[in-house]
Amino acid sequence: MRIGFPLTRFVLSILALGELVLGAPAIAAEPDFRLTTGMVEPWTNSAGTGFHQMLIRDLFQRRGLKAELDVNLASARAFKLADDGVTDGLAGRVAGMEKEFPNLVAIPERMFVNDFVACGLPGTSLPANWGDLGPRAVAHIIGWQVFEHNLPKVRDLSTVKDSSQLLALLRSGHTELILHERWQAMWQAQRQGLKLVCTDAPLARTPMFIYLNRRHGALVEPLAQTLRAMKADGSYDAIARTAFGDLGASTTGLK
Template identity: 35%
Template sequence: MLWFVIGAANAIAETTITLNAGTAEPLITAEGGGYYGELAREIFSRIGISAKVIRLPSARSIINANEGIDDGVIGRIAGMDKKYKNLIMIPVPVVRLKFVVYSLDQKDSVENWGSFKPYSVGYIRGWRIYEKNLPQTKSLTIVNNAEQLFRLLMNGRAELIMFEYYRGTWWNEHLGANAHIIGSPVAEKDMYLYMHKRHKDLVPKITEAFKAMKQDGTYRKIKDKTLPPYMK
């Protein structure tokens, strides 16, 4: 009997939670590092569980989490559990994303969604925030990924491109685009961690561990280490 109890305890201790993320550097790297990777490992280590984060295409990531192929998904907006009924949201934001506008000309100016009308604009296919809010523009080009987006700007095929700040900063430096953020963010959104409902018993523990990280400064240290500060 004692052997059985010890064996069960060891099995729990050896459990690895697999989360996925439908994004890219610097939020998550191909190797499972970056902000989301380090954050998840710290959260789960505090409740005695190892964790890893894998990178998937955005649409596939939420489906895998909902179907239980993976244990959860990190970096999604609030309310995803209304559509994906097998998911439970951890009610503490993992990060606040800023959706910004890049230009090669610092004289360009946008103050609201209506300000885009006289410009040629580009954004990545499937980004609902732009599909819903962007009015008619001088011209619009929709691309498939971040590199194509910045190449539009660099090759003069778009005067403005719309993207998320952390990933935009990474690609701007990676490609040497020398783009500038103009105006204030057009939107900001808190992002959350969701767990598959089979882990519902872990949700209070995860929540408390994450709150403790924010209180003791660990959250800030991970963020400062892995993400660039917001600078226009």
């Protein structure tokens, strides 16, 4: 039987639709867990290859779970969303936050250690401790409490709103030393083409943790065990080298 034009067109339409369906990219599955962090480059980046992003994905994947990490710079808002269960948790946060947010539980293995350092241009004499900063011209980002609480009275103090302004002061000679978090300082200096030297021994060290909403409490100890295993088997170090390797500083103290 000869197929008439309307039927032929119908058959061809069905075949075309099938090609579209078969050829369409698969829709990515939603993650099992969605966490947030307040840390930016190089801890996170738009490509998803920052230290926080890679570590969280690998950590949860080893437990058969898919996790994604978003950046939320509004710290108070991020904690409230996690405490309310809107998000599943947070990464890269200081210890003790469960005192203020009772629905949060910290994974009892530190995610990393944040080093706060003094940096200068090559040839600059670097301080060994807080007391050495007294006779110097120093700058830091306003609101960073680790510096505001520990910095002694110095000869000259400048405060700025971000990392870029901080390095601009150093480049222009308006300050001798800047105080910053090690990896953000190195990343920003590389981005600006500025050679920077930082203290090997930090002025302060702060352990940082992953928090989960307590409805995921059954995962807290298993994830801690997995994180310890990653540190022992070298995979943690591999992630650190991938994220920070070209910044010219050692990652040995990170964990």
